[in-house]
Amino acid sequence: MxxxxxxxxxxxxxxxxxxxxxxxxxxxxxxxxxxxxxxxxxxxxxxxxxxxxxxxxxxxxxxxxxxxxxxxxxxxxxxxxxxxxxTKLVPTHDAYKTALVDQWTYQSSFNFYPHVQGVIFETAIKPVAGLPTDEAKLAASRAMLEPTLDVYEKHFANGAKYFANDEFSLADLAHVVYFNVVKRTQPDLISARPNLAKWFERVVERDSWKAVMQWIQAQPKCH
CATH class of the missing domain: 3.40.30.10 (Glutaredoxin)
Known part of the structure; x- marks a missing residue:
């Protein structure tokens, strides 16, 4: 420690x-x-x-x-x-490997996050806040998100185990927290893409991710 x-x-x-x-x-x-x-x-x-x-x-x-x-x-x-x-989340000994982590991490802020957040807001945040889901907005967010998920599916279909360097990195951490919610609320977005699904299962089986889930479960529920 x-x-x-x-x-x-x-x-x-x-x-x-x-x-x-x-x-x-x-x-x-x-x-x-x-x-x-x-x-x-x-x-x-x-x-x-x-x-x-x-x-x-x-x-x-x-x-x-x-x-x-x-x-x-x-x-x-x-x-x-x-x-x-x-875990070393950002490699510093190899400029190319560092760039690979950065490219997959940074692109998520533009191609992934805005749209997945729309899905999460409608399916996870609104219900907790006691608000109804806007099905039209949910459908629009899904439609904007799916092309990015298709890119991810192709990336993993080509043999990559993780987003960069075949090692878990910041790029994977930048994604898994959102996919963890999507898996619960809109699981078809993942299951329809078997290679992306394999990546997700690979990440959530890590002991460090299980420790995060255990920590969350131990926290008082917020209302």
Whole structure:
């Protein structure tokens, strides 16, 4: 276990972006204090949280008096602090391998996230908030998402085990938290693509991902 780093994480256990950070904290065995920010109650917009995150979102990492927001930036920070502990999420010894991780990670912000988030909002977030699903918006988000999933299916059909380098990396972590929700709410988006489905099963069988799921289950339910 990494020595006490005096780390605090502000987030919400069901938040996909928070789960990315939890993965690294668990994988690298970094002790941390978790401070729940209930977005259903708009706690992320309170002045004390705006002081941590100027855009009023989660998660935020506090370490040595510094605040870092944006989940991928937090993950990169923790990976750089402890490169030899647990999974090395971004390779630094080979420029090409680093670029492969970056290309699959960065493209997800444009080709994947906006559309999968639309699916998640309609099928997972709205029900928790007591709001009805807008079937037209769900259908539109699915239609925008599926071409990207088809690209992923072709990528894995060509023999890739993970998104980059045939090793689990930040690129996989950037995707799996969202697919984990899709698997529960719109499973056909995955099952219709057998090679993508194999990638998903490969990732969720990792001990570090199972540790994330166990941590989530141990947290109080937020309403």
């Amino acid at each position: 990494v020595a006490n780093m005096n780390v605090k994480l502000y987030g919400m256990s069901v938040s996909t972006c928070t789960q990315k950070v939890i993965f690294v904290l668990q994988d690298k065995q970094i002790p941390f204090e978790f401070i729940n920010i209930n977005v259903l109650k708009k706690e992320q917009k309170l002045p004390e949280h705006i002081a941590r995150h100027p855009f009023g979102k989660i998660p935020v990492l506090e370490h040595e008096g510094n605040f870092i927001f944006e989940s991928l930036a937090i993950v990169r920070y923790l990976d750089a602090l402890h490169p030899t502990v647990g």
